[in-house]
Amino acid sequence: MSWSTEIVSQDSLILYFQTHENSPDLDAIALFPQLSEALQSHFQDRLIEIIPSYASILLTFNVAASTISQWQQLTENILGVFDFSERAKQSAKQLARPIDIPVYYSEQTGPDLQTLAQAKNLSQQEIIQRHSANIYTVYAMGFAPGFAYMGFVDSHLASPRLPTPRKCVKAGSIGIADRQTGIYPNDSPGGWNIIGRTAIDLHISKQPNASKTFPPNESTQPHQNFLFKVGDTVRFHSVSKAEYLAAGGFLDE
Amino acid sequence: MSKPLQNSTKPQCPNEPASALTALNILHAGPMTTLQDLGRQGGQHLGYCQSGAADEYSYLWANKLLDNDINCAALEICFGPFECEFEFDTLIAITGSMGKVQINQSFHDGWQSFLIKAGDRLKIHAPSNGIYTYLAIKQGFQLPAGEKMFFGSVAMVPREQSGPFEGKKFERLSFERLPFESASKAPLYYGYSPPTRKKAQDFYSHKQQRRVPWQFIPNYASTLELGLILSYQSSQLSAERIEHIFQDTYHLSADSNKMGARLEGPEIKFDRQHLLSEGVAFGAVQIPANGQPIILLKDRQTIGGYPKIGCICLLDAFRLSQSRPGQKIKFKPVELTHSYRELRQWQNFFGQTLGKGDSG
Numbered sequence: 001m002s003w004s005t006e007i008v009s010q011d012s013l014i015l016y017f018q019t020h021e022n023s024p025d026l027d028a029i030a031l032f033p034q035l036s037e038a039l040q041s042h043f044q045d046r047l048i049e050i051i052p053s054y055a056s057i058l059l060t061f062n063v064a065a066s067t068i069s070q071w072q073q074l075t076e077n078i079l080g081v082f083d084f085s086e087r088a089k090q091s092a093k094q095l096a097r098p099i100d101i102p103v104y105y106s107e108q109t110g111p112d113l114q115t116l117a118q119a120k121n122l123s124q125q126e127i128i129q130r131h132s133a134n135i136y137t138v139y140a141m142g143f144a145p146g147f148a149y150m151g152f153v154d155s156h157l158a159s160p161r162l163p164t165p166r167k168c169v170k171a172g173s174i175g176i177a178d179r180q181t182g183i184y185p186n187d188s189p190g191g192w193n194i195i196g197r198t199a200i201d202l203h204i205s206k207q208p209n210a211s212k213t214f215p216p217n218e219s220t221q222p223h224q225n226f227l228f229k230v231g232d233t234v235r236f237h238s239v240s241k242a243e244y245l246a247a248g249g250f251l252d253e
Numbered sequence: 254m255s256k257p258l259q260n261s262t263k264p265q266c267p268n269e270p271a272s273a274l275t276a277l278n279i280l281h282a283g284p285m286t287t288l289q290d291l292g293r294q295g296g297q298h299l300g301y302c303q304s305g306a307a308d309e310y311s312y313l314w315a316n317k318l319l320d321n322d323i324n325c326a327a328l329e330i331c332f333g334p335f336e337c338e339f340e341f342d343t344l345i346a347i348t349g350s351m352g353k354v355q356i357n358q359s360f361h362d363g364w365q366s367f368l369i370k371a372g373d374r375l376k377i378h379a380p381s382n383g384i385y386t387y388l389a390i391k392q393g394f395q396l397p398a399g400e401k402m403f404f405g406s407v408a409m410v411p412r413e414q415s416g417p418f419e420g421k422k423f424e425r426l427s428f429e430r431l432p433f434e435s436a437s438k439a440p441l442y443y444g445y446s447p448p449t450r451k452k453a454q455d456f457y458s459h460k461q462q463r464r465v466p467w468q469f470i471p472n473y474a475s476t477l478e479l480g481l482i483l484s485y486q487s488s489q490l491s492a493e494r495i496e497h498i499f500q501d502t503y504h505l506s507a508d509s510n511k512m513g514a515r516l517e518g519p520e521i522k523f524d525r526q527h528l529l530s531e532g533v534a535f536g537a538v539q540i541p542a543n544g545q546p547i548i549l550l551k552d553r554q555t556i557g558g559y560p561k562i563g564c565i566c567l568l569d570a571f572r573l574s575q576s577r578p579g580q581k582i583k584f585k586p587v588e589l590t591h592s593y594r595e596l597r598q599w600q601n602f603f604g605q606t607l608g609k610g611d612s613g
Contacts, residue, residue: 006484006485007482007484007589008482008484008485008534008537008561008563008564009482009484009534009535009536009537009563009564009567010482010564010566010567010589010592010593010596011534011535011567012532012534012535012564014485014531014532024529036298045294048294048295049294049295049297049298049303049532050298051297051298051532051555051556052298052532053529053530053531053532053556054529054530054531055529056529056531056532057532058531058532058533058534060297060534060535063593063596064600067589067590067593068589069589069590140530140556141298141299141300141555141556142300142530142554142555142556142557143300143554143556144300144413145296145299145300145301145413145415146299146300147300149530224296224299224301224403224404224415225299226299229298229299230298
């Protein structure tokens with residue numbers, strides 16, 4: 001594995017991770033949480049944004065007193081001593097416990113379940129089994145706040161986005177697009193194939209540690225957070241309608 | 254929907270009572286009026302956009318005219334017309350693009366500060382060019398009780414329904430009451446409390462009513478040259494193709510908004526149309542399948558899978574935000590090291606706005 005840094009603008013640079021064959025290294029993501037932490041603790045609030053996504057991380061710096069070239073140099077120093085070894089990746093992977101998501105897979109909560117089953121020549125049950133068999137990695141968050149792109153679904157389930165996106169996909173809906181799967185954190189428009197829904201609320205509120213933040217007023221400000229972050233692993237398991245409803249799930253009228 | 258969960262409003266000065274708030278009442282908000290400042294920090298890895306004032310140049314001038322902190326909350330008014338009424342005496346500043354500024358029955362030009370008396374009615378008429386007007390108030394707007402900052406900012410993002418007021422823009426016919434510090438707390442009277450109105454007026458008109466010198470007021474209709482730093486996937490294009498990008502003229506399309514400025518002009522073609530999604534910096538020039546560039550601005554999505562030819566200079570992006578559909582746009586090559594010269598001038602003048610005042 002190798003890394004490179006490239007300046008993209010006056011205040012941002014991007015880190016790329018490649019395999020020995022020079023293709024994007026999707027395995028590097030297991031180390032992203034640690035790497036982000038290392039960068040954050042070194043640069044503190046001079047590092048304004050860290051956006052990890054698949055095999056890259058975009059860094060936006062405060063360039064009030066420095067140039068992005070100077071930040072690039074310092075970033076490379078940190079990358080130079082960071083442990084990217086295969087062993088480090090493996091131990092990061094082992095430490096990461098998959099987040100378990102209960103899903104009520106059904107035609108009622110998954111309007112595309114039957115269509116997908118037909119298109120793939122599989123029973124609904126087989127779709128459910130295959131979708132809940134894999135452990136997925138969160139490769140990126142975006143499109144909408146809290147929407148996690150996870151990969152990769154069984155190649156038999158891979159399916160293009162709907163030709164016309166739905167105006168409203170319900171919060172908690174589980175979708176498939178190509179070989180990715182994801183959960184809509186909020187009601188929103190969307191074009192993924194919806195096969196079920198979870199009762200779990202993906203939003204969590206984080207109370208920043210008051211003593212650590214500066215300026216002090218920042219400590220009392222809300223920081224919205226989500227159940228997942230990039231680099232986490234996720235597993236789905238099928239639950240019954242009764243379990244779904246008991247967990248606070250809702251059905252459309 | 255995503256809702257901030259903790260209790261906080263814009264910070265109060267520690268020694269001042271919080272009760273001295275008075276307000277401005279919005280009567281007509283126009284198509285898109287929101288509260289903005291220098292934007293959020295630290296939310297993009299979750300998918301929350303940066304947001305903040307679309308045109309920081311005008312926004313910063315408005316605060317500067319009032320000797321405000323550089324990150325004071327101001328109203329960003331898209332097009333207008335905008336109308337409001339004040340509950341208390343104060344100073345305001347109006348910058349950006351605007352038609353006539355009408356205070357009660359008198360008409361004025363923008364890019365200056367105004368003395369406001371309790372009960373005054375302000376109308377900002379729709380601009381004939383440009384997009385955004387900034388209305389700042391002495392010491393900045395406060396958030397009403399129950400509304401909270403989000404990732405260190407008052408920025409409201411209607412698309413995400415995030416920020417104070419659940420990010421919802423102020424309604425066309427809004428009766429929203431926006432609090433601000435009453436002038437008795439502000440150093441307006443310099444300790445003479447309470448002054449006679451006449452005395453105060455003289456003081457403001459001679460000392461505090463300020464105007465931006467004409468040479469610093471942008472002409473939003475002139476051709477726009479955007480400094481382009483080649484980066485991201487630009488190496489996939491031939492030198493010849495890149496040369497063309499710098500020679501060609503583009504026009505701003507009507508589909509543009511605070512997320513992105515869509516350009517129309519000669520196609521830019523990439524062989525590889527899709528790549529793994531990656532983080533998108535402010536000012537990135539993205540090339541979708543149709544070959545027509547989209548320059549990503551303050552309310553952009555945080556990641557994207559289209560190739561990008563690079564990023565435009567930060568300050569050029571603010572000016573682009575003020576451009577109207579049809580605006581002629583050209584790219585010019587910029588050498589990274591030299592590009593900071595302009596940025597440093599900006600900082601020396603407005604203060605360290607990049608990263609909100611923390612030294613780098």
